[in-house]
Amino acid sequence: MVEAGLARGEDDVEAYALQVDALHREPNRRDLAWRLGLDEQVTDERLRLAEMRNFIGALVRPGR
Structure with a gap:
């Protein structure tokens, strides 16, 4: 993170x-x-996991 300039140290x-x-x-x-x-979307576990499930579901959906 430091090398990328995202943190000072x-x-x-x-x-x-x-x-x-x-x-x-x-x-x-x-x-x-x-x-x-x-x-x-990040702090609420229910929302965070739903987003992950949707993403994984989209990746494995037949015909992709």
Whole structure:
């Protein structure tokens, strides 16, 4: 991430990872979701899994 210019250093990467871990443990933390730029499509497990199922279903649909 540092080499790609997405973070200034490893401390930034670690701080980001800690926020992602915290949001995983507490998906209702709107403050963390906002900081990370995530919405309910990611934080709501039901919606996230539905999106994944739809994607996988589209990949294996006959005639593709």
